[in-house]
Amino acid sequence: GQQLNQSPQSMFIQEGEDVSMNCTSSSIFNTWLWYKQEPGEGPVLLIALYKAGELTSNGRLTAQFGITRKDSFLNISASIPSDVGIYFCAGDYSGGGADGLTFGKGTHLIIQP
Amino acid sequence: GAVVSQHPSWVICKSGTSVKIECRSLDFQATTMFWYRQFPKQSLMLMATSNEGSKATYEQGVEKDKFLINHASLTLSTLTVTSAHPEDSSFYICSAKFDYGGQFFGPGTRLTVL
Numbered sequence: 001g002q003q004l005n006q007s008p009q010s011m012f013i014q015e016g017e018d019v020s021m022n023c024t025s026s027s028i029f030n031t032w033l034w035y036k037q038e039p040g041e042g043p044v045l046l047i048a049l050y051k052a053g054e055l056t057s058n059g060r061l062t063a064q065f066g067i068t069r070k071d072s073f074l075n076i077s078a079s080i081p082s083d084v085g086i087y088f089c090a091g092d093y094s095g096g097g098a099d100g101l102t103f104g105k106g107t108h109l110i111i112q113p
Numbered sequence: 114g115a116v117v118s119q120h121p122s123w124v125i126c127k128s129g130t131s132v133k134i135e136c137r138s139l140d141f142q143a144t145t146m147f148w149y150r151q152f153p154k155q156s157l158m159l160m161a162t163s164n165e166g167s168k169a170t171y172e173q174g175v176e177k178d179k180f181l182i183n184h185a186s187l188t189l190s191t192l193t194v195t196s197a198h199p200e201d202s203s204f205y206i207c208s209a210k211f212d213y214g215g216q217f218f219g220p221g222t223r224l225t226v227l
Binding site for chain 2: 030033035040041042043045048059074076088092100101102104105107
């Protein structure tokens with residue numbers, strides 16, 4: 001199946017730094033989602049975006065749905081050790097969840113104390 | 114958010130045997146559930162869409178006779194891996210959609226075929 005272009009593939013940062021990652025697609029999506037996955041567990045929903053241009057925050061996390069509907073970014077401010085994990089973007093064509101999600105390849109976040 | 118459970122969390126089986134994995138939505142009804150597969154260090158890949166009361170829709174390249182899906186109720190979908198082989202070893206994750214877009218995922222099932 002298709003995949004989104006997610007970057008960077010991995011990030012090594014110091015605790016307290018801000019983090020930014022993004023996803024791009026050649027196709028338009030009606031919904032963009034950001035998930036975090038820890039080893040041996042299923043993805044946990046962080047932020048869901050439903051409108052082009054929408055900017056949504058969840059605590060220290062902020063994500064935006066690109067105007068063209070072909071991209072999205074996720075920012076994490078003031079990173080802490082528990083932010084470690086793999087972050088996936090996902091796009092939904094239908095907007096109502098009738099189709100499965102298309103996932104990016106993930107961004108592996110590693111925080112150095 | 115909504116809670117989705119999976120059982121078992123891990124299973125080891127011999128080559129040639131069949132394995133059933135259950136996916137339940139615990140606090141809401143899900144007319145549509147999805148099954149994904151994730152190989153080590155890779156992303157999730159959609160296998161099939163499970164629709165309550167009707168046949169599942171499989172993604173291209175996924176053998177429907179090998180991966181049997183049953184969605185008999187609004188809270189339960191099952192995935193049966195028939196005649197499992199070592200190359201079927203993977204992390205299988207289900208999800209349930211919610212009305213306004215997006216999906217909640219289960220904790221996953223680690224399948225190891227010897």
